[in-house]
Structure formats: C-alpha cells, structure tokens
Amino acid sequence: MTLDAVLAHIDETLPEALERLNDLLRIPSISTDPVYKDDCARAADWLAADLTALGFDAAIRPTPGHPMVVAHGQGPGTGDGRHLLFYGHYDVQPVDPLNLWHRDPFDPVIEDTPNGRVIRARGASDDKGQLMTFIEACGAWKAVHGSLPGKLTIFLEGEEESSSLSLVPFMKEHAAELTADIALICDTSLHEDKYPAITTMLRGLVQEQITIHAANKDLHSGVYGGAAANPIRVLTKILASLHDDQGRVTLPGFYDDVDELPDAIRAQWQALPFDHAKFLGDVGLSVPTGELDRTPLEMLWSRPTCEFNGITGGYTGTGFKTVLPAEASAKVSFRLVSRQNPAKISAAFRAHIRAMLPPDCRAEFANEGNNPASVMEITDPAFEAARTALTEEWGLPAAYVGSGGSIPIAGYFKSVLGMDAMLVGFAKDDDQIHSPNEKYDVESFHKGIRSWARILARLS
Amino acid sequence: MTLDAVLAHIDETLPEALERLNDLLRIPSISTDPVYKDDCARAADWLAADLTALGFDAAIRPTPGHPMVVAHGQGPGTGDGRHLLFYGHYDVQPVDPLNLWHRDPFDPVIEDTPNGRVIRARGASDDKGQLMTFIEACGAWKAVHGSLPGKLTIFLEGEEESSSLSLVPFMKEHAAELTADIALICDTSLHEDKYPAITTMLRGLVQEQITIHAANKDLHSGVYGGAAANPIRVLTKILASLHDDQGRVTLPGFYDDVDELPDAIRAQWQALPFDHAKFLGDVGLSVPTGELDRTPLEMLWSRPTCEFNGITGGYTGTGFKTVLPAEASAKVSFRLVSRQNPAKISAAFRAHIRAMLPPDCRAEFANEGNNPASVMEITDPAFEAARTALTEEWGLPAAYVGSGGSIPIAGYFKSVLGMDAMLVGFAKDDDQIHSPNEKYDVESFHKGIRSWARILARLS
Numbered sequence: 021m022t023l024d025a026v027l028a029h030i031d032e033t034l035p036e037a038l039e040r041l042n043d044l045l046r047i048p049s050i051s052t053d054p055v056y057k058d059d060c061a062r063a064a065d066w067l068a069a070d071l072t073a074l075g076f077d078a079a080i081r082p083t084p085g086h087p088m089v090v091a092h093g094q095g096p097g098t099g100d101g102r103h104l105l106f107y108g109h110y111d112v113q114p115v116d117p118l119n120l121w122h123r124d125p126f127d128p129v130i131e132d133t134p135n136g137r138v139i140r141a142r143g144a145s146d147d148k149g150q151l152m153t154f155i156e157a158c159g160a161w162k163a164v165h166g167s168l169p170g171k172l173t174i175f176l177e178g179e180e181e182s183s184s185l186s187l188v189p190f191m192k193e194h195a196a197e198l199t200a201d202i203a204l205i206c207d208t209s210l211h212e213d214k215y216p217a218i219t220t221m222l223r224g225l226v227q228e229q230i231t232i233h234a235a236n237k238d239l240h241s242g243v244y245g246g247a248a249a250n251p252i253r254v255l256t257k258i259l260a261s262l263h264d265d266q267g268r269v270t271l272p273g274f275y276d277d278v279d280e281l282p283d284a285i286r287a288q289w290q291a292l293p294f295d296h297a298k299f300l301g302d303v304g305l306s307v308p309t310g311e312l313d314r315t316p317l318e319m320l321w322s323r324p325t326c327e328f329n330g331i332t333g334g335y336t337g338t339g340f341k342t343v344l345p346a347e348a349s350a351k352v353s354f355r356l357v358s359r360q361n362p363a364k365i366s367a368a369f370r371a372h373i374r375a376m377l378p379p380d381c382r383a384e385f386a387n388e389g390n391n392p393a394s395v396m397e398i399t400d401p402a403f404e405a406a407r408t409a410l411t412e413e414w415g416l417p418a419a420y421v422g423s424g425g426s427i428p429i430a431g432y433f434k435s436v437l438g439m440d441a442m443l444v445g446f447a448k449d450d451d452q453i454h455s456p457n458e459k460y461d462v463e464s465f466h467k468g469i470r471s472w473a474r475i476l477a478r479l480s
Numbered sequence: 481m482t483l484d485a486v487l488a489h490i491d492e493t494l495p496e497a498l499e500r501l502n503d504l505l506r507i508p509s510i511s512t513d514p515v516y517k518d519d520c521a522r523a524a525d526w527l528a529a530d531l532t533a534l535g536f537d538a539a540i541r542p543t544p545g546h547p548m549v550v551a552h553g554q555g556p557g558t559g560d561g562r563h564l565l566f567y568g569h570y571d572v573q574p575v576d577p578l579n580l581w582h583r584d585p586f587d588p589v590i591e592d593t594p595n596g597r598v599i600r601a602r603g604a605s606d607d608k609g610q611l612m613t614f615i616e617a618c619g620a621w622k623a624v625h626g627s628l629p630g631k632l633t634i635f636l637e638g639e640e641e642s643s644s645l646s647l648v649p650f651m652k653e654h655a656a657e658l659t660a661d662i663a664l665i666c667d668t669s670l671h672e673d674k675y676p677a678i679t680t681m682l683r684g685l686v687q688e689q690i691t692i693h694a695a696n697k698d699l700h701s702g703v704y705g706g707a708a709a710n711p712i713r714v715l716t717k718i719l720a721s722l723h724d725d726q727g728r729v730t731l732p733g734f735y736d737d738v739d740e741l742p743d744a745i746r747a748q749w750q751a752l753p754f755d756h757a758k759f760l761g762d763v764g765l766s767v768p769t770g771e772l773d774r775t776p777l778e779m780l781w782s783r784p785t786c787e788f789n790g791i792t793g794g795y796t797g798t799g800f801k802t803v804l805p806a807e808a809s810a811k812v813s814f815r816l817v818s819r820q821n822p823a824k825i826s827a828a829f830r831a832h833i834r835a836m837l838p839p840d841c842r843a844e845f846a847n848e849g850n851n852p853a854s855v856m857e858i859t860d861p862a863f864e865a866a867r868t869a870l871t872e873e874w875g876l877p878a879a880y881v882g883s884g885g886s887i888p889i890a891g892y893f894k895s896v897l898g899m900d901a902m903l904v905g906f907a908k909d910d911d912q913i914h915s916p917n918e919k920y921d922v923e924s925f926h927k928g929i930r931s932w933a934r935i936l937a938r939l940s
Binding site: 223225227229234235236237239240241242243244245246247248249250252253255256257259260261263296299300303304305306307308309310316319320323325327328329330331332333334335336339340341342343344345348349350351353355378379380388389423424425426 | 683685687689694695696697699700701702703704705706707708709710712713715716717719720721723756759760763764765766767768769770776779780783785787788789790791792793794795796799800801802803804805808809810811813815838839840848849883884885886
C-alpha cells in the first residue's frame with residue numbers, strides 16, 4: 021500500500037518531474053572547460069536547493085576543482101533499514117561538434133520519436149537524467165509520506181567528465197561522513213536496451229606506454245638496412261608475442277588471480293538474452309576474437325585482455341621514406357578482472373619486454389593509469405532485494421551483468437570506504453552519450469524513478 | 481707520356497678548374513622548387529657552353545621538367561676504343577634549414593679545415609663537383625692533345641633530386657643516340673673515405689604500404705575489448721612473422737633468385753678494410769642484426785632485406801585513449817639483390833598477408849615503387865682496366881664494392897639501353913650531402929680529375 025501510493029504519485033507528477041530535470045539540463049555544466057566554471061557551481065547550487073526542499077541537509081562542499089554536493093537525510097526505515105549512499109555526477113561532456121546537433125544542447129525538449137518519447141539535451145542520459153531518477157523517487161516518497169525513506173546520503177560530483185581529480189582526496193578526507201552500508205550508482209544501462217540489470221563486475225585497467233629505442237638517430241635503409249636494429253621490428257615481435265594461438269595472454273602469471281565465474285552468475289549469463297551477432301554486426305564484425313574457449317559475454321565481462329590501443333614509428337605520411345627509425349612506441353592496455361593486481365601485471369609486462377630486447381635496444385616505459393577490477397559481493401541480500409524490485413517494475417527478469425569497462429568510482433567506494441556498490445541504470449545504447457543529440461528515454465526516466473522507489477522500499 | 485702530360489696539366493691548372501666549378505656552384509639549381517626553374521635552365525646552359533668550349537657538340541634538350549644536356553664528342557681513341565657515356569646531374573637539393581649553414585650555400589669558397597682543403601657549397605659533392613671531375617679530365621686532355629680522348633657522350637640530368645620523372649621517357653625516346661658501350665657514373669663515394677672503389681652491385685627496392693581494416697569504426701576497448709578484432713594486433717602478428725630467429729625473411733621463395741657472391745668478389749670483400757664497429761658505433765649500435773651467418777658487408781651489399789619503415793594505428797598522441805582502432809597500417813620495404821624480381825616479391829608479400837588474415841579483417845595494399853637490383857658484368861675487361869687506373873692514382877688497391885641503396889639510373893642504363901654502368905666516385909662520408917654545409921674535398925676533386933684521365937686513357 022505504502023509503495024503503491026508512491027508509485028501512483030510518480031505517475032501523476034511525471035510532467036513536473038520532467039520540468040525539474042529540464043531546469044537542471046538548461047545549466048551548461050561542462051566541467052572540462054574553465055569557461056563553464058560558474059555554470060558547474062550553478063548546477064551544484066540547483067541540486068543542493070532541490071535536495072533541501074525535499075528535507076535533506078544539503079551543502080555545497082568546495083574542492084580545488086568543482087564543488088561536491090553532499091546531502092544527508094533521515095526518515096523512518098521502510099525495509100531492511102540500511103544506510104544508503106547514492107552517487108551521481110552533475111557535470112556533462114562538451115558539446116562539440118556543435119553543428120551536428122539538431123538543436124541547442126542546453127535547451128531541452130521532449131521529442132516524439134518512432135521509438136517513443138525522449139528528453140533531448142546534453143546530460144539528459146549522462147548523468148543528470150539518471151541521477152534525478154533517484155532524487156525524484158525520494159521526492160515522491162516525501163510527498164506521499166511526509167518523510168524521506170530511511171537513512172540516506174546523496175553524494176554528487178562535478179568532475180566525472182574531467183578525470184575526477186578531487187574525488188579520492190575528498191572521499192579520504194570525509195570518509196566517516198561518506199561511509200554507508202552500501203553505495204548506489206545510477207550511471208549504467210539496461211541490458212540489451214530492455215532488461216533491468218545490476219552491474220556486479222567491472223573490469224580494471226592497466227595502461228602502459230612503451231617506446232623501443234635503437235640507433236641514436238633515424239638511419240637510411242639503403243645504407244644500414246640489413247645490419248642495423250629496427251625498433252619497429254623489435255616492437256612488433258614483442259607485441260606479437262603477447263597472445264598465443266588460442267587468444268590467451270602469454271605473460272607469466274597473468275591468469276593466476278583470475279577467478280572462474282561463480283556458478284550462479286554463469287547460469288544467469290547463459291540465460292541472458294545477448295545477441296552477439298548483432299553486437300559485432302553493428303560494427304562490421306562477425307567473429308569474437310578473444311579466448312577461443314569462452315563465450316562472447318565472458319570475453320567482454322569476466323576475462324582479462326591485452327589490447328594494443330596505439331602504435332607509431334618511422335615515416336607515417338603520404339608516400340614512402342626508406343627510413344630505419346631511431347624509435348617506435350605503442351600504447352598497450354590490460355583489462356583486469358577478479359583479483360588481478362595492476363602493479364603486478366604492469367611489472368610482468370615490463371619484465372617480458374626487457375627479456376625480449378635484442379642487443380643495442382632500450383625500452384622506455386610510462387604507466388598511464390592503474391585500476392583494479394571491481395567485483396561486488398552479491399551474497400549481500402541487498403542485491404537480491406534490488407533484483408526482485410527491478411523485476412517487478414520492468415516485468416522482465418532483472419539480471420546481474422558485467423561491464424567490460426571501468427567505472428572507477430565503484431572501485432573507490434570499495435578501496436577508500438570499504439563499501440560495495442550496486443550499479444543500476446536505465447540508459448540505452450542509442451542514448452548518444454558523449455556525442456551530439458544525446459537523449460534519455462522518458463520511459464527510462466519514468467520507470468527509473470519507479471524502480472528506485474521500489475528499491476528504497478526494500479532496502480532502507 | 482701522353483697521360484703524364486695530361487696529369488701534369490691537371491695539377492698546374494687546378495685553380496682554374498676550381499674557379500669553373502665555383503661558377504657552376506653559384507647557380508642555385510634546386511630542381512624540386514619551381515622558384516628555381518630558371519636557375520636550373522641556367523645551370524644546363526652553363527654546362528652546354530662549357531662542353532662546347534671543349535669541342536663537344538652540346539645541346540640543351542627540353543623535357544616536360546628541367547632540360548637535359550646531351551653532348552657528343554669524338555677524338556682519336558687512346559686505349560680500348562670504347563664509346564663511353566658519362567652521366568651526372570646538375571640539379572641540387574634544397575638548402576633548408578638555411579640557419580644551420582655557416583655561409584651562403586650558393587657562394588662557394590675554398591676552406592682550410594683540419595682534414596684538408598674543401599669546397600663548401602650546396603652541390604659541391606652531390607653532384608656538381610663529381611660530374612666536373614669527368615668534364616675537367618676531358619678538358620685537360622683537349623688542352624694537351626688538341627682533341628678529346630675517343631668517342632664520348634655526356635648526358636646530364638636536372639631532375640635527379642626531384643624523382644627524375646623525365647629520365648626514362650627521354651632515354652626511351654633517344655635510345656639510339658644514348659646507347660654506348662658502357663656508362664660511367666660519378667655519384668658514389670670512396671670506400672672508408674680513402675680507398676678508390678667501383679660499385680658493381682646495387683640493391684633493388686620494393687616499397688609496399690599495407691593497411692589492415694577490421695571494424696567499421698573505432699571502438700571503445702571497455703565495451704568491445706576481448707571480443708572485437710584489433711587491427712594493430714593483426715598487423716603486428718603479420719609483421720613479426722616476416723623474419724625467423726636467424727634473421728632470414730620467411731616469405732616463400734624469397735631467396736630463390738639470390739645468387740651467392742662470386743668467389744672473386746667474396747675474396748675482395750674479405751680483404752676490404754671495413755670497420756663495422758665504427759660503422760655501427762657512429763649511430764649508437766654495436767651488433768649487426770641481419771642474417772646470423774653473414775658478414776656485415778654481405779648484409780649491407782649482397783643480401784636482401786625486409787624492413788619496416790613506418791607503422792601507425794590507433795591513438796598516438798599524449799596520454800592514453802582506450803580505443804580499438806578500425807585500421808592500422810605499415811610501410812614495408814624489401815631491398816633486393818641478384819635476380820630477385822620486384823613483382824614476384826611484392827606478390828609473395830601480399831599472398832603471405834592474405835593467408836594470415838583472420839576473419840572480419842581486410843588488407844589493402846599500395847605499391848610505392850619497384851626497382852630490381854643491378855649487378856654489373858665485371859667480366860667486361862673495362863672494369864679491371866678502370867680498377868688498375870684507380871689503384872695507380874690513389875696508391876691504394878681499388879676495390880669492387882656494393883651499395884646497400886639503389887641508384888636507379890644504373891638499372892635504367894641496363895633495362896632501357898642494355899648497357900652496364902661503372903660507378904666510380906670520390907665523395908666522402910662527411911660530405912654532408914642533402915644537409916647543411918655540404919662540401920667536397922679539394923683532394924677528391926683533384927685526384928678525381930686525374931682518375932678519370934687515367935681511366936679514359938685505358939678505355940677510350
């Protein structure tokens with residue numbers, strides 16, 4: 021009964037909720053461009069005011085970059101009585117190239133499309149629309165019951181699209197204040213654009229740049245070719261040695277800390293609708309290229325990789341130049357899973373290369389980032405409770421899914437604050453986040469609010 | 481007696497010969513820059529006038545580019561009575577970066593240096609100083625004897641530094657007029673800066689560009705990493721397969737048309753002073769990297785190679801981007817020897833790559849140039865005669881040497897006109913050709929003129 025009243029209120033007041041979202045979308049809070057510094061502050065102010073109106077004790081908290089918004093709320097618990105922390109970010113990506121937008125990115129509009137109504141604006145999906153689903157759920161609860169649903173902390177960042185430089189220092193400084201029983205994050209997607217999903221595994225990432233040096237200057241291949249070391253040849257030999265014929269990474273110990281998928285998750289993934297032919301076909305491919313004995317979803321979510329993201333050496337312009345270059349370099353990244361240690365993988369990579377270096381050659385390394393994988397403890401009953409809530413709302417079985425990419429905040433909640441994070445989001449693959457004409461489905465917004473109301477009813 | 485009088489005249493009139501060379505060096509005949517078109521014509525005019533003064537029937541011959549100078553001369557034969565054709569080029573390289581020159585590149589001067597007197601100017605060595613050694617030898621002969629030494633054709637080009645686009649068409653059109661018993665070319669160096677040398681082997685060159693295409697756009701490695709084909713990985717695997725552990729090229733049939741060195745040449749090369757430690761040490765290297773069972777000189781002069789001259793793919797800027805690129809490409813060249821057929825090597829390379837292509841990947845090829853190797857028929861007694869003449873002049877044994885690079889004109893004389901070419905030159909490694917502060921040793925010029933006088937006495 022309690023929940024039903026809240027859901028009904030959400031349905032009745034959707035137009036007003038959309039208006040509030042549009043107000044926030046009108047603020048061009050592009051965090052990476054200093055020109056929009058005041059706009060970022062305005063967005064933080066707007067959110068603090070909105071949260072204050074709902075009964076939160078909300079404050080703007082300065083950082084060396086853009087401010088954080090931290091809000092604490094307390095109401096009678098409605099379910100398991102957990103202290104929940106919700107994280108989102110109010111900053112958005114730049115809008116270039118502006119000429120590819122069909123309208124002003126900061127003049128939001130509700131558009132009718134062949135696939136339903138959408139909210140069109142920069143940030144509609146990433147992340148203003150998603151974070152407002154949670155705030156609106158709290159607001160609906162407050163409107164119906166006069167109080168917030170349990171003990172809540174809301175933590176909103178303004179630097180997610182510009183490297184989150186202030187995030188970890190702020191979390192460390194305010195660890196006690198920010199620690200809750202579990203973190204909720206709304207920055208992910210529906211599975212296959214329609215199944216509600218909780219992301220429980222995120223891959224980590226090691227980024228290494230390697231440069232091979234040989235001669236002390238570029239040489240002419242007519243004079244030196246056949247006798248002088250060629251760094252491109254050395255580099256390609258090294259890179260080619262990093263995968264075996266089965267698609268496995270050859271670094272010694274690479275798989276030591278890789279856990280096999282728990283049976284429960286494996287069974288779910290096997291049952292999960294995933295059109296891998298379409299997934300690859302959309303980008304002109306047809307055959308998965310990872311480890312031969314793994315399914316495509318495993319390759320993407322639960323298996324580590326070694327990828328080459330860039331390579332350069334010698335003459336790369338038009339025409340030809342018979343140069344033997346003095347150096348060649350590559351950017352190599354590893355997606356990590358389970359308990360793989362970034363520093364250990366980085367060290368194994370460098371040792372492998374040093375062992376393969378021929379005479380006269382020297383390797384220079386630069387680490388460009390290390391993040392471990394995040395694996396949530398789904399034995400916490402909160403996960404099953406949320407899954408049930410999502411299944412009820414969407415009428416389709418909610419799934420535990422993985423993510424091939426990294427969402428560093430999830431790792432920080434674990435490493436800095438010792439909290440697991442539950443990632444629930446309602447974005448779709450065609451939301452054009454980071455691209456022109458970003459949108460968020462009105463259905464995602466509406467059912468997203470309802471989803472959080474259901475989850476809050478069970479957890480808080 | 482006859483020759484001695486010519487050599488004495490060369491010694492006595494060296495200052496006047498240097499003055500003539502300086503006159504030619506003052507003309508900025510940079511062929512690649514249209515601004516200097518009239519200067520190229522002036523250089524051709526100057527040479528035609530100089531040759532006419534020596535009794536040649538000299539003419540400016542227009543081409544779609546810069547003009548050729550063709551001169552015919554006839555005097556009583558002095559030796560074997562051969563019809564000799566001499567080739568040189570009057571155009572020069574650009575002078576940028578001008579600020580690195582210590583003086584005006586087109587205001588030649590004779591400088592005293594710790595290593596002897598040098599002529600300092602653009603083109604002093606490449607090729608005005610070298611071509612004038614031959615013309616001055618003819619002039620000295622004429623001055624002493626009143627006639628030219630035998631039947632001579634002089635053929636001077638003005639596009640050697642800008643791709644020689646008119647050369648082959650001109651040779652084909654005037655094949656009868658340009659065909660002689662043997663061609664002489666003065667555009668090479670002394671061996672180890674002091675031993676007179678005749679270059680009898682020049683490597684050929686195949687230049688291939690290959691691009692591997694996979695997905696129809698750049699992908700995010702967080703979303704696709706582990707399942708989508710990566711063209712950098714495919715390319716490095718392919719390139720790494722082109723050499724075995726012994727440094728040999730793995731293309732099927734690659735060595736089929738590679739002849740072992742004739743015993744006579746091998747013996748000479750083994751006796752040849754060559755400081756390979758210095759050769760590599762000068763560029764910061766120490767260990768030759770070619771086929772393990774070959775000497776460094778063999779690697780450089782008589783063995784074919786496969787070299788990677790450029791590679792690019794993905795993100796190559798500062799920092800990191802976790803992209804899986806849609807394509808990656810490389811520039812691959814093969815230095816050819818003996819009877820290796822460029823078209824056959826190119827086809828073998830492409831077939832090898834096609835055979836290695838994984839599903840979903842496509843290879844795109846572009847040929848950027850094909851030249852066969854040139855191997856002179858040193859059984860022609862002209863070679864031994866010239867070698868004796870050079871040994872007499874320099875007081876050190878003249879050697880048959882190879883060249884790791886290509887001098888396409890030598891191949892054209894063979895393929896278009898059916899003539900062997902004898903390459904004799906007096907440049908030194910520190911002549912800075914194509915670089916600022918180019919110079920030519922006065923000794924190279926002086927003894928170069930004397931060398932040609934001796935060779936003419938024996939051959940013509």
